[in-house]
Amino acid sequence: MTASRPTTRPRKEPSSAKPGRKAAARRSGAGHRTDLLEAMLRIRRFEERCVELYSAARIRGFVHLYIGEEAVAVGVTGALEPGDAVVSTYREHGHALARGLTPESVMAEMHGKATGCSGGRGGSMHLFDASRRFYGGSAIVAGGLPLAAGLALADLMRGLPGVTCCFFGDGAFAEGEFHETANLAALWNLPLLLVCENNLYAMGTALAREHAQTDLAMRAASYGMPAWAVDGMDVEAVEQAARRAVGGIRAGAGPHFLELRTYRFRAHSMYDPDRYRDKAEVERWKSRDPIARLTERMRDGGELDDEALARTEQRLAEEIDHAVTAAERAPEEPVGDLLRHVTSAPYGEVSRP
């Protein structure tokens, strides 16, 4: 151990870490599965509406859909506490909604309105909510990773119990910023949860065409941190793994890495003709739909019937209708405020156009 390694939190082995009994009770059982299902359905229905709005030219820019990957956002954020921090990617609607940003504020942002969660300055790829410690979507692949290490470092130095959760994809794993951050986090024993959403494609480049060694969890483990590959299409498996990792981090065992094996059912973005994937492969993954899988499990266990599901769908449809209506009616940010927020206080002539 070097002198520069902070010792604010005692370093422990991850196996000794267990979530608190109370938290475990709250997070298991039929009621909890209902919550998980609703959270995944909210993301799915929200994004389906986004497709309609995009086709009608009501929202613009890049829109990267998360459909198929909902179990990752819902399972991972389910293991976090309000004081924890989240850093996301440009495919972030799911992370934002799962973290508790309202469909209304996200929809308004996608409409570029003043009431949006970023005041209309971010759009789909840059959703922020400081009150929820949601540090937003980065559209530079791997660009959020160093920042997440810093959030974790600050919590560590300030003696706070927070864990920082950073989402990124298999594409980011090829970037230097991932490797620099993994090394730094392990070296400094940072309370950082590295969540790799391995959906098998970096935009259009298949995993095996971008990585010489495709076992990402194994490579992450080489930095000296616990690293597990998890079925990212099973929300309960994701949550269980995330709880175990977060428990270990909070107990002082340093950064943990989760490789969540998942798949996006839609194209990379609304511009993508999706020519690089075999249709049969897409259909094969769709048969593992995380929402259908949980629904089936709940039906088998007698925890869900058609009526209850219909009620949930109805409530979500109303919630999203309301979000769209509110976004359409919301005021636009005045053009006169173009330069607002470039700096905290306006200064100097260079800030004028």
Place this chain on the structure above:
Amino acid sequence: MSTGTRARGTTYREAMREALREALRSDERVFLMGEDVGRYGGCFGVSLGLLEEFGPDRVRDTPLSESAFVGAGIGAALAGMRPVVEIMTVNFSLLALDQILNNAATLLHMSGGQLPVPLVIRMTTGAGRQLAAQHSHSLESFYAHIPGIRVLAPATLEDARHVLAPALADPDPVVIFEHGSLYNAAGELDPAAGPVELDRAAVRRPGTDVSLITYGGSLPKALAAADELAADGVDAEVVDLRSLRPLDGATIAASVARTHRAVVVDEAWRTGSLAAEVSARIAEESFYELDAPVERVCSAEVPIPYARQLEEAALPQTADIVAAAHRAVD
């Protein structure tokens, strides 16, 4: 701390170290992070002794991962700390440019005002020490191009001593350029000097015949040129930009209104340089004040070479400034 009223001898390096010591003592949120800032004492010796005084958590040696530790500084700033991140040289800072431009400079705006980034980044810049083409460049204009960050170039002992506190008090990212040739500059620290006014340029020598407008490592050359010009009967005013973003247009315009001639001295390459920006400002705002075309003295457009005579030929020298001033005046 230099709390006495008597002037005392110091160097630029010591003044900067004293400023760091003061910041670390006065605010527990402040910490210093970078390559070899701790046990080594800083690549240029600025942080020598601070590890012993403040410990490894607050004087934090990092791996050679510019992007990761600059980004970590941004994240720590977001979460309530006041990091000072040292990058060894401006050439290495390019490895962290993604974090500086795409995160530090954009987060406040992109988040609709929710996420200010109170981060200070210090780095060494400039040539003159035969360090060749990967340790000698002046890329200040790259950073001065970016809305959302403040860019400073302290060039005097007083500015070195008093720039850090106001930089740390700024809620937004501040990049401080320390010219490598200045670290050994020695002299008496003016005891009356207070915190640097971050938005303001400084007139280092008043004059009436020509304005020599410069910053950073070129300031001593401009002052030497002014002395030579005085011997030739030319009364040169020397303006130290000090703040490269925002530019203090008012001080530049007022100087040109006094002298009606301007020579812009900039160690960076001429094309797309700060000298180009300053010249354009003068053309826009002071066109009718000018009695002669604006002159620029910049580095030759070449990767800075190693050999002494080649390096000297590549850089703005006092004689070049004197010659440019004569062209403007004569």
